[in-house]
Amino acid sequence: MRHEQGSSSVTIESPWWRDAVIYQVYPRSFADSDGDGTGDLPGIRARLPHLAELGVDAVWLSPFYASPQADAGYDVADYRAVDPVFGTLDDAAALIGDAHELGLRVITDLVPNHCSDRHAWFLEALEAEPGSAARARFHFRDGRGPGGDLPPNDWESVFGGPAWTRTTGPDGRPGQWYLHLFAPEQPDFDWDCEDVREEFRAVLRFWLDLGVDGFRVDVAHGLVKAPGLPDVGVAARDQVKLLGVRPTPYFDQDGVHAVYREWRKILEEYGPDRIAVAEAWAPSQQRVARYVRPDELHQAFNFSYLTTPWDADALRAAVDDSLAATGEVGAPATWVLSNHDVVRHRTRLGGGLDRARAATLLMLALPGSAYLYQGEELGLPEVVDLPDGVRQDPAFGRSGSAGAGSGQEGLRDGCRVPLPWSGTTASYGFGPGAASWLPQPAEWAKLSVAAQDGDPGSTLELYRAALRLRRGLPQLGEGALEWVDGAPEGVLMARRTAAGAVGPAVLVAANTGGAAALLDVPDGAELLLSGGGEPVRGSDGGTLLPADCCAWWAV
Structure with missing residues (x-):
């Protein structure tokens, strides 16, 4: 509970x-x-x-x-x-x-x-010298190639483009590069610091x-x-x-x-x-x-x-x-x-x-x-x-x-x-x-x-109904899950049972196929909830589950 x-x-x-x-x-x-x-x-x-x-x-x-x-x-x-x-x-x-x-x-x-490039630490790092304690909190590196004009490595930002941006020194000359796996405004911290x-x-x-x-x-x-x-x-x-x-x-x-x-x-x-x-x-x-x-x-x-x-x-x-x-x-x-x-x-x-x-x-x-x-x-x-x-x-x-x-x-x-x-x-x-x-x-x-x-x-x-049921039924949440084999193609069926078999099991069926499927739902099963459609009990005892429908029964 x-x-x-x-x-x-x-x-x-x-x-x-x-x-x-x-x-x-x-x-x-x-x-x-x-x-x-x-x-x-x-x-x-x-x-x-x-x-x-x-x-x-x-x-x-x-x-x-x-x-x-x-x-x-x-x-x-x-x-x-x-x-x-x-x-x-x-x-x-x-x-x-x-x-x-x-x-x-x-x-x-x-x-x-990462933090913002307006974070006090990063602003301090931009003003500090290469190799300083302030820069050690981030990943500052010299560039590769002539004049350090190329990023330190080939890493790509998750948002697209290089994961490195080059700084400009107080004298206006290009400086070191800093790492940002996301936007340039999001410098990565160095967690070795x-x-x-x-x-x-x-x-x-x-x-x-x-x-x-x-x-x-x-x-x-x-x-x-x-x-x-x-x-x-x-x-x-x-x-x-x-x-x-x-x-x-x-x-x-x-x-x-x-x-x-x-x-x-x-x-x-x-x-x-x-x-x-x-x-x-x-x-x-x-x-x-x-x-x-x-x-x-x-x-x-x-x-x-x-x-x-x-x-x-x-x-x-x-x-x-x-x-x-x-x-x-x-x-x-x-x-x-x-x-x-x-x-x-x-x-x-x-x-x-x-x-x-x-x-x-x-x-x-x-x-x-x-x-x-x-x-x-x-x-x-x-x-x-x-x-x-x-x-x-x-x-x-x-x-x-x-x-x-x-x-x-x-x-x-x-x-x-x-x-x-x-x-x-x-x-x-x-x-x-x-x-x-x-x-x-x-x-x-x-x-x-x-x-x-x-x-x-x-x-x-x-x-609201689903969450009320989930809160009230020990079978859901931490209960055990057992797949029901032999379900029609495209249908996922499972039984949820509580520890110590407290209360009835909950039978769950979801139809991912493109057509209604005939299920063998036990006699006396109580329909608790359905979404995407409504299962229909046939005169022959079978249950028809519409496509794109999931239902819960107490069995």
């Missing part, structure tokens, strides 16, 4: 995070309190009851730190301050307090791989003292680079395609795990309920599982599952691989379909809203922890027709509109459009005025929270 804050009558059978449903809030697009068109912390605070009613266990906040906003806050200038566009430190403390009163935990984004390690230990404690319940660690796989910063040896245009596919000298280096062992000790100083979640890309699920060994972080995002197509065989293989890898280290698996970096799954999976709803029910029926991205509970599609002039993804300017839009290719703005809350005109309740930092489609008025609230056929009510 999941532990709820503020309740002294609940027995904790396992740590809350092992089967938690965690909701990602992208602050600039969630709720705007002052009408400037950008979401903020007071806006989030006012909308926390929506999340409590939805039934999630925790809220993950994307960065709201002081930042020039070159990459939507992932370029941090001050890790202990709130950017004025989002509010104040007092607003953050009040949000955390209100969330706890509602039974919601709060996870904040931590960005340790003790100053960096000590600073982030202090940052962890600062936010833990303020009351946060954990951290989502951005680019958790990128902190440590291979000694000597060797070439990748692959053409620059092909390097980004390698991320998470094969080893590179700048990602998933073994040395990063010593950092997380230090962090785990700090988290445990504050009690067993404080956690850290790794955004870690690695060549295999087994490599990802190294980040969640018992003395390191608690969870790692499952990008393998996120990138799996809507296909029964592929999904089963991804689930098996994930459970096997995390099981070897005693950690829970995690599941996610959408986030702020990828095309929303209603659009990405094809098949429209029915398929998206079915995919959600399948995900929420898997053992472990699930992550939801704001707006998916409304069935929001990707906004694919934003004008170039309004896009703010820093990768867009480097990749151009030729990108295919799968995330890092410069078209991430489509999943970041502000949410519709109510009304029939912009900004659809996002803020008190008509402004929103990205334009909202007019058809979103019909998808607003107010429009769906109380409608039993709405996607919002489907999510």
